[in-house]
Amino acid sequence: MLQIIENARLKDLNSFGLDVTAEQLCIYNSPDDIRQLISQNGDLTNKRILILGGGCNILFVNNFDGMIIHPANSGISIESETDDYCLVKAGAGTVWDSLVEWAVEHNLGGIENLSLIPGTVGASPVQNIGAYGREAKDAIESVNVVSLSDGSLSTLSNADCKFGYRDSVFKHELKDKYLVDSVVYRLSKKPQFVTHYGSLSGEIEKLGGPSLRTIRQAIINIRNSKLPDPKVLGNVGSFFKNPTVGAEEAEMLIAQYPDMVTYPAGEGRVKIAAGWMIDHCGLKGYTNAAKTAGVHTNQALVLVNLGGATGKDIVAVARHVQNSVANEFGIKIEPEAIIID
Numbered sequence: 590m591l592q593i594i595e596n597a598r599l600k601d602l603n604s605f606g607l608d609v610t611a612e613q614l615c616i617y618n619s620p621d622d623i624r625q626l627i628s629q630n631g632d633l634t635n636k637r638i639l640i641l642g643g644g645c646n647i648l649f650v651n652n653f654d655g656m657i658i659h660p661a662n663s664g665i666s667i668e669s670e671t672d673d674y675c676l677v678k679a680g681a682g683t684v685w686d687s688l689v690e691w692a693v694e695h696n697l698g699g700i701e702n703l704s705l706i707p708g709t710v711g712a713s714p715v716q717n718i719g720a721y722g723r724e725a726k727d728a729i730e731s732v733n734v735v736s737l738s739d740g741s742l743s744t745l746s747n748a749d750c751k752f753g754y755r756d757s758v759f760k761h762e763l764k765d766k767y768l769v770d771s772v773v774y775r776l777s778k779k780p781q782f783v784t785h786y787g788s789l790s791g792e793i794e795k796l797g798g799p800s801l802r803t804i805r806q807a808i809i810n811i812r813n814s815k816l817p818d819p820k821v822l823g824n825v826g827s828f829f830k831n832p833t834v835g836a837e838e839a840e841m842l843i844a845q846y847p848d849m850v851t852y853p854a855g856e857g858r859v860k861i862a863a864g865w866m867i868d869h870c871g872l873k874g875y876t877n878a879a880k881t882a883g884v885h886t887n888q889a890l891v892l893v894n895l896g897g898a899t900g901k902d903i904v905a906v907a908r909h910v911q912n913s914v915a916n917e918f919g920i921k922i923e924p925e926a927i928i929i930d
């Protein structure tokens with residue numbers, strides 16, 4: 590049943606832990622809830638709306654003067670299976686990591702490298718979440734959506750979602766037009782392990798060699814040792830995307846900065862580690878004058894709420910970081926975090 594809260598506090602619904610409010614918070618459980626909202630308000634695409642999962646990639650600059658729809662429909666079910674794979678459906682409100690844990694327990698592979706990413710299933714296709722050499726797009730079969738104009742249901746195939754680096758059709762043509770109700774993943778009964786990324790293979794060996802369980806545990810160990818826990822220090826993980834440049838520009842940069850961290854990005858382009866550039870600017874541990882917001886002391890890509898920060902404080906730190914990187918390298922780094930004014 591649809592639940593509507595007026596002047597709702599969002600402190601527990603954004604991982605920066607910002608103490609902001611929304612004019613209305615609507616807790617979504619089924620497509621009927623959207624139909625009810627449309628019958629009360631008309632076409633929702635004409636209103637100021639935000640769909641909010643766990644708020645683990647969102648920076649609220651101000652109180653939100655509109656309607657927030659928060660999917661709470663959780664649940665995991667097997668839709669069909671063959672000898673090779675299972676099609677597994679999860680509701681948008683399911684905690685992402687509980688789906689990964691469920692998959693590993695059921696010996697189904699494909700999302701184990703995405704262990705411990707905070708947030709909900711509903712955001713996984715929107716963001717095309719990724720880590721340790723895998724992305725959600727590698728496992729997504731289809732996405733069931735509800736239209737915010739008329740409440741109708743439809744299904745998008747993997748190709749329809751136009752996945753890219755932390756990107757999908759939901760951030761472009763379909764932005765604010767559809768709510769993701771559930772996602773169907775194709776999970777393998779004969780998984781191919783991806784273990785080459787960074788320190789992962791060494792950690793897996795310590796746990797006895799590759800299996801779905803050891804890969805998940807290795808990633809949990811690494812993430813817990815590297816990333817600040819949002820419950821302790823508000824953050825949204827990587828605040829900036831890694832920029833890409835052409836091969837010629839990359840060559841010039843590497844000649845000037847021989848220890849610059851780069852990766853091949855395909856199609857002759859080169860990805861530059863934004864964290865390395867921020868670190869090179871001496872910004873690890875940088876804080877604003879009020880010491881409410883800053884750059885994490887160990888992870889240059891992570892901006893943190895040091896206690897009592899406002900969204901504006903964090904935006905100011907982000908601007909300072911962007912300007913420093915642009916002055917030093919001539920490269921504009923773009924936020925991965927979604928900034929809501």
Ligand SMILES: Cc1cc2nc3c(=O)[nH]c(=O)nc-3n(C[C@H](O)[C@H](O)[C@H](O)COP(=O)(O)OP(=O)(O)OC[C@H]3O[C@@H](n4cnc5c(N)ncnc54)[C@H](O)[C@@H]3O)c2cc1C
Nearest residue numbers: 640642643644645646707708709711712718719769825826
């Ligand atoms: C400590 C930490 C580590 C992180 N590490 C990673 C990482 O390794 N890899 C990675 O990819 N991300 C990472 N993130 C970012 C974050 O976890 C992901 O972006 C995640 O998908 C956010 O999920 P959410 O439910 O909180 O979405 P939100 O932040 O609430 O929303 C994200 C976007 O999705 C939209 N959205 C959410 N739910 C729906 C829905 N049901 N229908 C339509 N639109 C929807 C929102 O409108 C918004 O545009 C990290 C974050 C933190 C705090």
